[in-house]
Amino acid sequence: MYGYVGKILRVNLTDKVTTVEDLDEKLARKFIGGRGLATKMFADEVDPNINPFDEANKMIIATGPLTGTPTPTGGRYMVVTKSPLTGTIASSNSGGYWGPELKFAGYDMIILEGKSKEPCYLMIEDDKVEFRDASHVWGKVVSETTKQLETEAPEKSRILAIGPAGENLSKMAAIMNDYDRAAGRSGVGAVMGSKNLKAIVVRGSGKVEVADKEQLKAVVRDCNKKIRENGVTGQGLPAYGTAVLVNIINENGVFPTNNFQEAQFDKAEDTSGELLAEKYLVRKDPCYRCPIGCGRHCKVGDIEGGGPEYETIWAFGGDCGIDDLEEIIKANYWCNEMGIDTISVGATIACGMELYQKGYIKDADLDGVPLEFGNAKAIVEWTKRIGMREGLGDKMSEGSYRLADSYGVPELSMTVKKQEIPAYDPRAIQGQGLQYATSNRGGCHVRGYLISPEILGLPEKLDRFSLEGKAAWVKIFQDFTAFIDSSGLCLFTSFAMGAPDYAAMYNAVIGAEFDANDVLHAGDRIWNIERIFNLAAGVDPSQDTLPKRLLEDPIPSGPSKGNVARLSELLPEYYELRKWSTDGIPTDECKKELDL
Amino acid sequence: MEVKVKLFATLRDGRGKIVYIPFFDGITPAYILKHLNIRHEDVAILLVNGRDGEFEQKLLEEDYLSIFPPVGGG
Ligand code: SF4
Numbered sequence: 077m078y079g080y081v082g083k084i085l086r087v088n089l090t091d092k093v094t095t096v097e098d099l100d101e102k103l104a105r106k107f108i109g110g111r112g113l114a115t116k117m118f119a120d121e122v123d124p125n126i127n128p129f130d131e132a133n134k135m136i137i138a139t140g141p142l143t144g145t146p147t148p149t150g151g152r153y154m155v156v157t158k159s160p161l162t163g164t165i166a167s168s169n170s171g172g173y174w175g176p177e178l179k180f181a182g183y184d185m186i187i188l189e190g191k192s193k194e195p196c197y198l199m200i201e202d203d204k205v206e207f208r209d210a211s212h213v214w215g216k217v218v219s220e221t222t223k224q225l226e227t228e229a230p231e232k233s234r235i236l237a238i239g240p241a242g243e244n245l246s247k248m249a250a251i252m253n254d255y256d257r258a259a260g261r262s263g264v265g266a267v268m269g270s271k272n273l274k275a276i277v278v279r280g281s282g283k284v285e286v287a288d289k290e291q292l293k294a295v296v297r298d299c300n301k302k303i304r305e306n307g308v309t310g311q312g313l314p315a316y317g318t319a320v321l322v323n324i325i326n327e328n329g330v331f332p333t334n335n336f337q338e339a340q341f342d343k344a345e346d347t348s349g350e351l352l353a354e355k356y357l358v359r360k361d362p363c364y365r366c367p368i369g370c371g372r373h374c375k376v377g378d379i380e381g382g383g384p385e386y387e388t389i390w391a392f393g394g395d396c397g398i399d400d401l402e403e404i405i406k407a408n409y410w411c412n413e414m415g416i417d418t419i420s421v422g423a424t425i426a427c428g429m430e431l432y433q434k435g436y437i438k439d440a441d442l443d444g445v446p447l448e449f450g451n452a453k454a455i456v457e458w459t460k461r462i463g464m465r466e467g468l469g470d471k472m473s474e475g476s477y478r479l480a481d482s483y484g485v486p487e488l489s490m491t492v493k494k495q496e497i498p499a500y501d502p503r504a505i506q507g508q509g510l511q512y513a514t515s516n517r518g519g520c521h522v523r524g525y526l527i528s529p530e531i532l533g534l535p536e537k538l539d540r541f542s543l544e545g546k547a548a549w550v551k552i553f554q555d556f557t558a559f560i561d562s563s564g565l566c567l568f569t570s571f572a573m574g575a576p577d578y579a580a581m582y583n584a585v586i587g588a589e590f591d592a593n594d595v596l597h598a599g600d601r602i603w604n605i606e607r608i609f610n611l612a613a614g615v616d617p618s619q620d621t622l623p624k625r626l627l628e629d630p631i632p633s634g635p636s637k638g639n640v641a642r643l644s645e646l647l648p649e650y651y652e653l654r655k656w657s658t659d660g661i662p663t664d665e666c667k668k669e670l671d672l
Numbered sequence: 673m674e675v676k677v678k679l680f681a682t683l684r685d686g687r688g689k690i691v692y693i694p695f696f697d698g699i700t701p702a703y704i705l706k707h708l709n710i711r712h713e714d715v716a717i718l719l720v721n722g723r724d725g726e727f728e729q730k731l732l733e734e735d736y737l738s739i740f741p742p743v744g745g746g
Contacts, residue, residue, distance in 0.1 A: 311743070312742055324740055328719065
């Protein structure tokens with residue numbers, strides 16, 4: 077088998093038994109790998125109505141066929157499970173070096189089942205798989221856990237772990253790997269915590285075979301050239317990381333501020349990517365075989381580590397009305413240590429601040445750390461409390477929707493399907509609004525990054541206020557992204573590469589004959605199996621919506637003043653393009669076309 | 673009157689964050705870019721008052737520009 081290594085490691089945590097199964101290559105080719113294949117297998121094996129913390133919920137950690145190959149950024153893996161935050165399918169992606177190592181050990185994916193009685197971790201060294209006691213690292217933060225397990229593992233092992241937030245079942249908990257890379261969203265870390273699995277250590281000595289080495293060399297050379305010569309992937313991201321977006325998004329007046337009460341932050345410059353590069357950047361921190369290297373490694377005082385990303389700076393910065401970049405870097409650091417999603421935590425603190433501003437949360441609830449917009453001292457402290465479920469942090473650990481709902485005002489939570497919307501106000505980026513509303517994992521920017529055409533002008537500039545053609549753009553971006561996520565590559569390559577480039581890499585690696593249409597068709601299929609799972613899980617199409625504020629209250633000031641998200645005008649067209657019924661259900665025709 | 677020009681990322685090198693250019697009737701972003709020695713191909717995003725702008729559009733008093741090189745992605 078080429079691209080795929082052909083084996084699945086099934087791990088039963090209840091009985092402490094592992095089995096190795098053959099990968100069904102036909103199924104793999106149909107659903108590509110990573111996000112697609114794992115979702116298909118998950119949906120076939122797990123009752124969609126399962127409680128995410130029930131031991132019958134499973135978790136699949138899957139690489140793609142290009143993971144561990146010489147393709148640019150070929151180092152990603154995907155965590156698929158049922159999300160405790162959204163109740164939808166969760167699929168959280170991470171880079172670093174762990175994914176390729178799993179393939180070198182001889183597995184395309186791990187299926188985790190059941191629940192261990194006591195804290196344990198998995199040690200995988202090629203075909204030797206051991207369950208080990210983790211009581212000595214239970215309760216420890218991610219860096220301490222990783223350092224400790226390094227001493228117990230073969231040299232050059234790669235480590236994936238949860239922090240206290242995952243152990244404490246925070247619905248925003250992440251899975252971390254290589255210290256500070258995160259499969260961040262939808263609470264996947266809590267599912268791992270519910271299984272009493274602290275970490276997976278892996279060391280492999282094998283390699284990934286490819287179908288046509290010469291062809292692959294040529295294709296990779298060509299793709300690397302495109303990446304180097306593209307302004308975003310060749311200059312912008314390497315120099316500034318994603319944080320450069322702070323000023324871009326703010327200048328456009330779509331930088332959500334004070335929990336989306338405003339859309340421009342007058343102090344954004346003090347939290348900018350330019351400032352981060354000038355004052356705090358220690359070095360770039362690229363993932364496996366990445367010629368882009370957007371990853372940052374920053375330092376403030378004695379705090380040093382990966383990030384922060386743009387989304388993080390926004391969540392703890394503008395969204396909380398905070399202009400103190402040092403405190404933001406520290407909050408990011410503590411998210412990595414707690415093993416918790418920076419976007420959801422920052423946005424939940426912002427929601428808490430609005431609840432305080434409006435009198436729902438009282439001073440007596442705050443143990444001396446006011447949740448006040450602009451209070452920079454609040455973000456580190458509340459991040460820790462959320463991770464540890466201390467005081468009000470316990471309730472906040474459930475995410476902003478459940479927090480606001482507990483005061484009877486769920487509309488103050490800026491979420492879609494209970495997951496926090498990221499750093500772009502969709503009231504004046506119409507395509508992005510539709511994308512948020514229809515994302516299969518709830519509020520998310522990377523299921524289809526419409527910011528690329530609507531703000532950055534890539535691959536072409538669209539008018540962000542206009543509705544024209546937006547439904548079609550959203551569908552194409554969602555399908556295209558589903559393929560990239562399933563292939564094992566990083567989405568950021570798509571600033572420089574198009575569907576024909578991915579097809580060329582995929583063909584050279586696995587020996588297929590895909591063209592650009594096949595790429596989109598496979599993505600469409602993956603999108604639909606996610607949708608079908610969500611519908612079966614009871615997440616009905618009425619949830620394809622946005623918070624009331626974004627639909628009804630116009631942006632109050634700045635360059636995007638006066639706009640609301642015109643979702644109801646776009647949604648019918650989107651359903652139609654997807655060949656779904658008018659009420660959002662995939663039709664038989666759609667399923668037949670996609671061979672589902 | 674002056675036109676406020678906000679520069680970002682690498683465009684700040686040797687120019688600073690904010691530059692003011694004397695306003696005259698008929699002034700365009702293209703004129704300002706030439707004045708600042710910025711090539712059109714180095715401009716990925718040109719905003720006039722936070723909205724997508726054109727190189728050749730006539731500016732009004734009070735207009736401000738935001739200019740970005742190819743950067744971005746989050
Ligand atoms: S572009 Fe950034 S996130 Fe993507 S693989 Fe490279 S360093 Fe990792």
